[in-house]
Amino acid sequence: MNREVSYWMKGLGMDDEYPPFIATRGYDSVVWSRLYSSDTSDLDDYQINQIQYILRETLQAVGAKAMVVGHILRKLQE
Secondary structure (H helix, E strand, C coil): CHHHHHHHHCCCCCCCCCCHHHCCCCCCCCCCCCCCCCCCCCCHHHHHHHHHHHHHHHHHHHCCCCCCCCCCCCCCCC
């Protein structure tokens, strides 16, 4: 997946219009999910608890202690 996304970002993919691999597509996909970086000020306690639970389970599933949340790439406007 890393190689496919890297090629796409460099414009070297076969179909440069869409990101490769199904996990990179959609607002709630693995790559683009904003679940962990959302503003929680408007959320109820049960929603915050649910996000924290999902984060703990995700970290445990991959054997990690932390997660890095990056930025979204955007095409330059001409």
